[in-house]
Amino acid sequence: MQQETSRRERKKLQTKKTIAEIALKLFFSKGLNEITVAEIMEEADLGTGTFYNYFESKEAILKYCLVERIDSGNQTLEEIQTSPLNAPEKLSQMVQAVGKTYEENQSLISLYMKFYRNLDKLDRKAPHGVRFKEILSSIIREGQEKNEFRRDIPPEIINEMFSEIHKSTMSSNLGLPFMDNINYKLSLLLEGVTTQKEGEA
Structure with missing residues (x-):
């Protein structure tokens, strides 16, 4: 039965x-x-x-489809979190995975935001939500404990910087391919904006 x-x-x-x-x-x-x-x-x-x-409506289909994509994306984030990679590699892969989810579902997200823009503001966030920030926080703490990330910077600041990559890329008018834009910003945050002087390790 x-x-x-x-x-x-x-x-x-x-x-x-x-x-x-x-x-x-x-x-x-x-x-x-x-x-x-x-x-x-x-x-x-x-x-x-x-x-x-x-x-209940045609619009409800948009929400259902977006949740399906987010759930699938979150599963990828969980896999990255539990992988044997070091913290900077995990963080880099996470940002790229979320960027790819957005890039692949831009039409759906645009349509969704158009029809839900006057409703709950929580529904208008990028395609990762609270779980992304939770996993990101966990990886940042792991990186600081292992001395892979600076300890003199509050983890909340590091989290905020990396979380903002997607938001700034979604609103960018530079005309760069979406993932190139994300990867440039990722490189900038992980490696810095200054060039390494000769003889420095």
Whole structure:
């Protein structure tokens, strides 16, 4: 009986994902306002009424899809945190992973922010949220304990500097490729802006 329930739950989850991905493709090609629930469900080969078993509105699909991407991204961050890399390497990989998540989902994030901009400000943050800062804090503390990061700088300041990389890149008008922009800033924070003098190690 439990196996039957589990199979049914998996099928429901798969149906929800299918509806969401089909809807997203239609939103990107024609616009959210131009697409009806009936069109989404026709494309999914399901009855229109079935839509409301899974989503309360078209806009709810945007939130669902973004949460899916963030959850996947957070799993990557957890893997980086528990990897055998040193703290600077972990921090670098984390910033790049979050940047990649944003770059790959720019259309979804833009659409989401357009329709939720007047609601909860928490929904408008970059695609990493609280978990990113928690893991970042943990890696910074680890780096300071192992003398891989400066101990004379409060960890909150280091966290703030690295957290701001994504925000400044998202609003940048420099015309650089997104990940190049992030990597330049990452290099600047990890290695400094001054050139190394001859003879210095």
